[in-house]
Amino acid sequence: xxxxxxxxxxxxxxxxxxxxxxxxxxxxxxxxxxxxxxxxxxxxxxxxxxxxxxxxxxxxxxxxxxxxxxxxxxxxxxxxxxxxxxxxxxxxxxxxxxxxxxxxxxxxxxxxxxxxxxxxxxxxxxxxxxxxxxxxxxxxxxxxxxxxxxxxxxxxxxxxxxxxxxxxxxxxxxxxxxxxxxxxxxxxxxxxxxxxxxxxxxxxxxxxxxxxxxxxxxxxxxxxxxxxxxxxxxxxxxxxxxxxxxxxxxxxxxxxxx
Numbered sequence: 295x296x297x298x299x300x301x302x303x304x305x306x307x308x309x310x311x312x313x314x315x316x317x318x319x320x321x322x323x324x325x326x327x328x329x330x331x332x333x334x335x336x337x338x339x340x341x342x343x344x345x346x347x348x349x350x351x352x353x354x355x356x357x358x359x360x361x362x363x364x365x366x367x368x369x370x371x372x373x374x375x376x377x378x379x380x381x382x383x384x385x386x387x388x389x390x391x392x393x394x395x396x397x398x399x400x401x402x403x404x405x406x407x408x409x410x411x412x413x414x415x416x417x418x419x420x421x422x423x424x425x426x427x428x429x430x431x432x433x434x435x436x437x438x439x440x441x442x443x444x445x446x447x448x449x450x451x452x453x454x455x456x457x458x459x460x461x462x463x464x465x466x467x468x469x470x471x472x473x474x475x476x477x478x479x480x481x482x483x484x485x486x487x488x489x490x491x492x493x494x495x496x497x498x499x500x501x502x503x504x505x506x507x508x509x510x511x512x513x514x515x516x517x518x519x520x521x522x523x524x525x526x527x528x529x530x531x532x533x534x535x536x537x538x539x540x541x542x543x544x545x546x547x548x549x550x551x552x
Contacts, residue, residue, distance in 0.1 A: 295404055295405045297400050297426050298405070298427055299421045299427075301410045301421070301449070302410075302438075302441070303412070303438065303441025303442045307432050307463075308431055308462035308463065309333075310331075313329055313408075314372075316407060316505055318371055321372045323509060325405050326404045327406075327407065329343075331351060332377075332392060332408050332409060334389065335411055337376065342495065350364045350375055350376035353378070356391075357388075357391065361375060361395050372407075392424060396421075396424045413441075414445060419449075419452060423454050429459070429512075430456065430477075432459055432461055432477070434461055439473055443476060443478050459480070462485045464487065483505075488500065
């Protein structure tokens with residue numbers, strides 16, 4: 295399927311949780327998935343997945359190792375390229391080398407999901423430029439929505455592809471129509487408020503259902519997004535995730551769930 299960057303305008307909107315939960319949903323559907331923590335300042339994908347933290351991507355960006363040297367194989371889940379947790383790791387990493395992380399993984403995996411830091415950091419803009427498409431994440435709060443709308447404009451200005459947005463922490467009072475109107479990009483999904491998903495990927499309950507629906511939308515609309523001249527098309531609200539198509543050297547083949 296390709297490389298997808300998960301981005302947003304504010305911290306705390308659920309980018310890392312969305313990256314992890316979407317990755318788990320696609321993995322459970324039969325895709326080979328790897329998650330890349332490109333939030334160089336405050337990486338936390340390893341924590342969300344409950345995996346030990348290593349220097350990971352920072353060592354690759356510093357030119358010390360290749361990405362296969364830091365790849366973490368996760369039991370019964372998507373694989374991971376984690377981030378470092380020290381000031382030294384941050385200082386040594388050069389975001390310009392992110393392609394050396396993404397390209398080998400794109401050759402090896404069906405789906406590469408790249409988690410980025412808050413706002414329009416250098417590494418976030420580099421990641422959106424390398425991706426086949428960017429998924430923006432926001433809460434329904436006005437400031438978060440406005441920030442994501444601005445982020446979408448910057449991504450578009452950089453001639454990268456915005457697929458649409460996911461709204462997290464929604465409640466029965468959330469006016470998704472109003473949020474979608476202010477975002478100015480397609481609404482790919484809405485994830486209901488659930489305190490449990492702050493500490494781990496959402497795999498059960500309404501939030502888990504929402505992320506599986508998002509995975510379905512990504513799979514079903516992949517070809518349409520690739521063909522869209524504007525970089526984003528309307529997506530169905532919910533599609534059954536059956537027999538996804540796995541990329542292969544000579545085409546695609548049907549994949550059954552594990």
